[in-house]
Amino acid sequence: MTEETKKATHFGEDVFGDEAIRTYLSKDTAKKLQATIREGRPLDPSIAGEVAHGIRHWAMDRGATHYTHWFLPMTGSTAEKHDSFLELKDGEPIMQFGGKNLVVGEPDASSFPSGGIRSTFEARGYTAWDPTSPAFIKRHSNGATLCIPTAFCAYTGESLDKKTPLLRSMQALDKSLKRLMKLFGRGEAHSACTLGAEQEYFLVDRKYWEKRPDLVLTGRTLFGAPSAKGQQLEDHYFGAIPDRVLSFMNDVERELWKLGIPAKTRHNEVAPAQFELAPQFEELNLASDHNMLVMDTLRSVAERHGFKCLLHEKPYAGVNGSGKHNNWSVAYGGRNLLDPGSDPHENAVFLTMLCAVIEAVDKHADLLRASVAGAGNDHRLGANEAPPAVISVYVGDQLAEVLDRIENPKGAKHEEKGSLKIGVDTLPAIPRDATDRNRTSPFAFTGNKFEFRAPGSSVCCSGPMTVLNTIVAEAVDRIANELEAAKVAGKAKPGEHTAAFHIALQKILQSSLKAHRRVVFNGNGYEADWPKEAAKRGLPDAPDTLSALAALSKKENIALFEKYGVMTERELESRHEIFLEEYAKKVRIEGACARDIASEMIFPAVKAEYLETARSYESANSVGVASGTSALHEELVELGAGLDALKSGIAKLDDALAHSDSAATLASMQSLRTTSDALEKKVADACWPLPKYRDMLFLY
Ligand code: ADP
Ligand code: MG
Numbered sequence: 217m218t219e220e221t222k223k224a225t226h227f228g229e230d231v232f233g234d235e236a237i238r239t240y241l242s243k244d245t246a247k248k249l250q251a252t253i254r255e256g257r258p259l260d261p262s263i264a265g266e267v268a269h270g271i272r273h274w275a276m277d278r279g280a281t282h283y284t285h286w287f288l289p290m291t292g293s294t295a296e297k298h299d300s301f302l303e304l305k306d307g308e309p310i311m312q313f314g315g316k317n318l319v320v321g322e323p324d325a326s327s328f329p330s331g332g333i334r335s336t337f338e339a340r341g342y343t344a345w346d347p348t349s350p351a352f353i354k355r356h357s358n359g360a361t362l363c364i365p366t367a368f369c370a371y372t373g374e375s376l377d378k379k380t381p382l383l384r385s386m387q388a389l390d391k392s393l394k395r396l397m398k399l400f401g402r403g404e405a406h407s408a409c410t411l412g413a414e415q416e417y418f419l420v421d422r423k424y425w426e427k428r429p430d431l432v433l434t435g436r437t438l439f440g441a442p443s444a445k446g447q448q449l450e451d452h453y454f455g456a457i458p459d460r461v462l463s464f465m466n467d468v469e470r471e472l473w474k475l476g477i478p479a480k481t482r483h484n485e486v487a488p489a490q491f492e493l494a495p496q497f498e499e500l501n502l503a504s505d506h507n508m509l510v511m512d513t514l515r516s517v518a519e520r521h522g523f524k525c526l527l528h529e530k531p532y533a534g535v536n537g538s539g540k541h542n543n544w545s546v547a548y549g550g551r552n553l554l555d556p557g558s559d560p561h562e563n564a565v566f567l568t569m570l571c572a573v574i575e576a577v578d579k580h581a582d583l584l585r586a587s588v589a590g591a592g593n594d595h596r597l598g599a600n601e602a603p604p605a606v607i608s609v610y611v612g613d614q615l616a617e618v619l620d621r622i623e624n625p626k627g628a629k630h631e632e633k634g635s636l637k638i639g640v641d642t643l644p645a646i647p648r649d650a651t652d653r654n655r656t657s658p659f660a661f662t663g664n665k666f667e668f669r670a671p672g673s674s675v676c677c678s679g680p681m682t683v684l685n686t687i688v689a690e691a692v693d694r695i696a697n698e699l700e701a702a703k704v705a706g707k708a709k710p711g712e713h714t715a716a717f718h719i720a721l722q723k724i725l726q727s728s729l730k731a732h733r734r735v736v737f738n739g740n741g742y743e744a745d746w747p748k749e750a751a752k753r754g755l756p757d758a759p760d761t762l763s764a765l766a767a768l769s770k771k772e773n774i775a776l777f778e779k780y781g782v783m784t785e786r787e788l789e790s791r792h793e794i795f796l797e798e799y800a801k802k803v804r805i806e807g808a809c810a811r812d813i814a815s816e817m818i819f820p821a822v823k824a825e826y827l828e829t830a831r832s833y834e835s836a837n838s839v840g841v842a843s844g845t846s847a848l849h850e851e852l853v854e855l856g857a858g859l860d861a862l863k864s865g866i867a868k869l870d871d872a873l874a875h876s877d878s879a880a881t882l883a884s885m886q887s888l889r890t891t892s893d894a895l896e897k898k899v900a901d902a903c904w905p906l907p908k909y910r911d912m913l914f915l916y
Pocket of ligand 2: 492494549
């Protein structure tokens, strides 16, 4: 890093990266550690002591007094339990951090969700350092903590976190890719999945948030009439960023840069008070950890600026929700395999990967859908501007034509100018710039990567990415099998791009497309006809979390995860249970919160307005004023009817809660909301107990 960059960004200052490794470790140990990190191997125990010693000194030089194993339990957030370096040795206080403290931790973690894997009598959980994600410093207002990214598993070795399956899926894809690339004649090289996670979020002034128990407890507004102005004018997207928000963003970026997170893009999003932050892409595991830190940082910096950062998928009804676009690709030996490339060989690899992804998504759309399921995302998928719940792939018109030519080589037109020649006639050329934009597709090819847009803003990237890696590993493997079989037939030597090789490849891709092309949809995903058309094509549509999660218990899906060593049947089963439970609990909390707000805040406010109106009506009548009494009477009748509706709505919601019926809870919450939102327009502004949409969305 140049001095100029260092001074401007302080990039990586709080990360135990290459520079710190060189400064705080001996040459020999530094070399060994760097190799461990590069190759993703476990740490050599013989250097653990020195590495721990070096990390402690580095951390203490940055003000740290404590350390923690930082991990991703199934709660969906990050977990940390701090220990100080301080120890008493023969009555003397010393600072101590040994190799063992670095490599494994043993948190008594019986309160984390395990879906039945770990019962309390065998409460031990283990955390193990993942050296591919570097240690970092987490600062707070008067101190700092050394954080060591770790995987979290049970005594029996079963995974209890979101990191372990991700690492296993990366390994699975690596293995498949190495096989395929060998058949293409490439020497063994490092393969890497890459991820750039665009993060959408809302900001709300803290003073409003404090007065909204729904935002405090559930992260979304359960009541609230629409603001007269919402996003109709489309004047917020990419608009000038207000100064207060910009200074918040600036602080966020400074903190992220220090943590080695390459925050790159910032802008206003479509809904009022909605924004986006996008980092430059990194290797998947690191990018996924970094996204967790991005969310943490957004939340903590917001506090300092008098904001609350809302990461919920749908904080406000009637305006856009927030997503987390997962831009994903795979590189081999440093070359992006989803980049069409400049010569026939690269072109052929690109087409193979493109077809593999299409095949994978079509075969396992149900799993991708399940990976983004959740109570929050249910309000977003299929709603305003969100990708529909049907999973389809967008490739753009130009690539669609290329796919046509693979499927029907005879019908191929002459190659147009400006396209790349592949050198043989069997595989079509690819247009140089195939980067059409389509914002309505849940899974879009965007020039040199796929953008999975269905994940919700609060989700941990590892879930959807674990599924994507695994299903692509399977498709790549299948294609490799067929290529190998073709070799047996003696048509092509592996690696030599003979015409025979290309003919075999063309046939394989052709049959793959014939079977899976139905998942490609280049039209407008928001059109009402699309779900009907999707049904005709046989594409699955799981409109909500409960129907989506059913995919996790299908035999063939269990077999897939087991085959690729990503999750055992028990691990998958436990996850299924955790997700179902989480969904039921979240709906229940929302229902209880809605009932409390309705009975403790909204009903009393409407009652006061009703009584006030009744008194006015009475006095107007008693002084014998005729004008105005009919308006007061009408108002009184409406408010009275509102009170009755609120009362019966609360009773219905209570009943649904008593029966632990999620669907009935959601339906009664919605109908209570409709009643309340209409009453919001009838009660004096000063007397309405909740901050309104127009305040929260526009006053910051
Ligand atoms: P848009 O909003 O137009 O989709 P952004 O610039 O906001 O685009 O985000 C695109 C994201 O895709 C960035 O995080 C970028 O680093 C990432 N990206 C670019 N190339 C790759 C790649 N090869 N693999 C993964 N992510 C990538
Ligand atoms: Mg963007």
